[in-house]
Each structure stands twice: as structure tokens, then as C-alpha cells.
Amino acid sequence: MCENCSCGNDHNHDHDHDQNVLIPQRGKIINIVEETSDTKTFSISTIDDKKPFDPQPGQLGMLSLGNVGEAIFSVTNKGENHIEMAIKAVGELTNALHEVEVGQEVGIRGAYGNGFPLDFCKGKDLLFIGGGIGLAPVRSLIMHCIRNRDDYGKLTVIYGARSKADLCFKEDLFENWPKVPNMDVFVTIDREEEGWDGHVGFVPSYVEELALKPQVTVVCGPPIMIKFTLPGLQKMGYADTDIITTLEMRMKCGVGKCGRCNIGSKYVCLDGPVFTLAEMKDLPQEY
């Protein structure tokens, strides 16, 4: 049960009951990192330099540009006074976001969703598998584990993208994470290219090739990658309850009212976005 209030939710979340949940706070973009040609990471604070909300790893936030629209994104990291969202330019709002500069004011509300099961992960070895922009939600958990390094076992990242230029979070992958104690990072790209002496091949086959012992695994990426990764993991003896992923659906409200993000009787905005493979098997195949 939510310990912050008597709202009846089955997990803790941090919201102010006096605040109209559908009205955003006034925020601003304080930093922009160009990850790839079509993906940027935006750091967002409130107008008075505070953290807009305190998200748990895996939770979501609604970001809006006043005259364009509002959409939900996973929060990919948080700092003392800001949150980060990695956003790929795929539609009207995201393309407009890619045009803005530091200082742009935005609407921001959250945090929504269940987040990753931190208590369950505590003390265990964790394997993170990501493809393309799919590393965005997983990164929030990886950063959490790094900040609380002693609470978790060995950390392993297997990440792939189409090409070297398509790799997100390069500084983390090649500079920061390899320096973290007891943490391995494996990076692959789909096809050979000049100047790349790392692994070449798709993520699912790289996972099978590395044949790491069964452990708690977080898989996020394009549906096709997840589809081909899961059977491999199961074949290697990974339990359905130890395989964790995030689902996405179109959302408008983020708080379980507007209706569209249901998969069966579950709302991805409230009951997700994080589901174990065991939980997903109870859902209708409609995502």
C-alpha cells in the first residue's frame, strides 16, 4: 500500500493530493545532450530550480510544450535539482522538442507508474539488456544501482544499436560504467563499420553468445528485439519472474482515467510500465 497517503494505491508514490494531477508544473529545460542524430537527453527543472518530482527508477513523466502538446516519457535519470528524459524524434511533439534550446519552458508532471521492483532486485546480480532508445528506462535503474552500489550484486549491461552513431549514452557506456566496481558493459552494433573494433551482431544472439548465468534481467528495446531475446533467456534457464521489461502504450492522462493505455484490465500508466514476463503472460497479447 502507498505509505504516503491513504489513496489505496498498491505502491508508494509521491503526489500532492491538493494539486490537480492533470495540470503540470511550470518547468524549464536546463541541459540538452545530443545522444544520436535523432535522440536527445533533456534535463528538466522547475522554474525555481527544483526537481519537478522525485521519480523511482522506471517511473514516467508527462512533458509538454505549451503550443504543441503533451506526451509521456520514461525518466532516464534524476539529479539533485532535475530529472532527465531521453527522447527520440518520432512525432509532432518530439520533433518540436528537438528544435528547442536550453532555457525553454515546459510543462512537467509526474511521477507516474510502478517503477522497477527495487526491493526484489536488492542484493542480486542484475543483467540489463537494451537496444536503441530502449536503454532509456533501464538507465534510471542502472544509475540507481550505481548510486547505491553496495545494495546490489554484479551489474552487467548488454546494449546494442544499428550502428556506432545510433548508440545512446556513449559517455556512460564507454567512460563511466566500465569504471564502476564489479560492473561489465558489452556493446554491439548490427553491422560491421569502419572504426568499430567491438562486437558486431544483434542483441538477442549476443545475449546467447555471452551465456551469462541466470539472474534478474531487465530487457528494454524495440518489440522485435524483446521478441527474439526472451526465448533465448528462457532456453538458458532464466525464470519468468526474473525477467523484467517495460511496456508502452499511448497515454493522455498518466493517472488511469483517460482509458487508452489498458492491456486487458491493467493500465500501463498505473500498473506498469514495469512488468515481469510472468505478469505479461497473464495479459492479452495486445501491445
Add this chain to the structure above:
Amino acid sequence: MLVVLKAKLKDILNTLAEEYKVLVPAKIEDTSKFISYKDNVDIILDENVKLSPKDVFFPQTEKMYKMKTVKTSMELENITDEAGKKLLFGVRSCDMKSLDCFDQVFLTKGYIDEFYKNKRDSVVTIALSCSQPMQTCFCSAMGVDSQKAVGADVQAYDLGDKIGLEAISDEGSKVIELIKGQLTEEGAEVPQPGEFYLKVDADGVSEKLNGMFESPIWDDVSKKCLNCGACTYVCPTCHCFDISQEVRGENVTKYRCWDSCMFGEYTQMAGGHNPRPTKKERVRNRFMHKLNYFPDRYNMLLCTGCGRCINVCPVNLDITSVIKQIKEAE
């Protein structure tokens, strides 16, 4: 029971109108719906209105807040709801039950929808029992008592040429107090409802649907559907909404409006993926939501048997036939 002659109903409404903004079921522009009471409105007491009172609580289009966007700045401005108590007279049991469904959606599961709550809190309801079901009514099959509504402040009974009134809540007692002088005490009984034309046995339909997501009946059920969305607009329990904005130069008004799971855009994601790409998935979601998903989540059906969807559907897609088909499926 306290009663009033139907012929004297307007006297009572006039008294109540001094205290509340009164809304009544009335004929208007070749249709019928709840409208503001005035002495000359054509009140309907012999059948339910074509459009449910859901828009009183959840307007078809509702302004949420305003923004002023100048260069990189974005200022937010709240919009305050119109103040004052409203009184809804003559809400049928099916439509009262739909408010019970709305309360589940908008007021539970961790988040309260303030836009809805403000309206809900400002409305007092006088429910009205039905003497004769209409051709498309099937409320009793959905567990709704046509003679006694859930959540009403006052229950009114159709007693032929009179109307009986019974206070249910404290708010309802206040209403009765206001009009007490215009009522007389009589030994009237709660009337028996007439026979339903449309019969369906919905018992066990929710449980039956548990294993029917992949059933071939959805191909059949969805075949004639036009995805026009009319059923979802007239449905008193359909509550899905879109959020969008109206941009006039620097001034932006954020609003929400009714949406429909019948539309492809509804689940269309920016990257191009659509988890419900054809009408089969959309029709299945509509019936599964009403009869299985909602009961699973909130422990009640999301259909009150008002029959409006049957009445408006241009291709006669009838939820009672779908229920029969589900129950007969192997």
C-alpha cells in the same frame, strides 16, 4: 410517502430553482436530454432521455487550464469551475448506476480527477423510478433496480398521476425540507416495474470472457461495425477522453474532450505502432472493457442496460446479442 401531483411538479421545481440550478429531462431540438429548468421546458416523465446526464459531470469538451507562451516562456493559468449547487431531477436508475461507475474511475486507484470531483460534489440528484421499460431497456439484466437507484439523494417514484418522494441522503433531506409544504403524505407503495421487452441473461458473462480474448466470435461481432463511435458517445458509462489544446497565437487553452476506443487514432503511437490496428481489436476492447476488464478492476459491470447504444447503432450491433453470443460460445 410524500407525494405531489404530476400537474403540480413545476411548482416544486420552481421552489427548488430558488436554491439550485435545476436540470430536468426534457424534449429539445428533436432529441431529449437534461437541460436547465425553465417554466416553459417540455419535461419528459414517461421515458428516459436520449442523451444521458454524463455531460453534467464530464462535459463533452472541458477547458482544463490556460497557458501563455511567449518565446521560450510558458505561464500557466488555472480556470475556475462555475460555482453553485446544481440539482438533477429525474435521473433513471441506469444513469445513476453509471455515476457509480464514473466514481470508480475518477475518484479511486490513487488519483482523484479534480475536474470531475468538483462537479460531482456540486450536484444533488433526484432519481426517478421507471414505470414502463422502453424497447431497448435491459437494466435489470445488468443488476440495476429500475425502482431504486444507487447513490441518489432523493428517490422519486412514478405513481401514475403522482410522484412519490423519499429522502435518501442528508442532502436529500434538505431538498425535501425545502418543498415539504407542497407535498402531501399518502400511503403509497413502491410501484412494480413493467415487463421488459428485451431479455438477456448476463449472469456469468464476465467469468466466461476470461478465456475468450482469442475467440473467433470477435471476427463475427465486429464484422458490421463502422467504428463510428456513436455507441461510446451516448453510453452513460463510457468515460475515455483525449487531451489537446487550442492555440491562438500566444494563448493556449488546454482542454479535454470525449474520445472513443472505436477510433484508430485512439491507441496510435507516435512511432507508428498501433496495438489495436483494426476494428476487430477495437470492438473486442469495447465489449471486453464493459463486461470483463472493468469488472476485474472495479468489481462492477461497465454497462447499466440503458439501451442507448442499441438505439443509435446504424448497423444494429446489439450488446444483448453479443452477451448471448458470448454465453453460447464454446
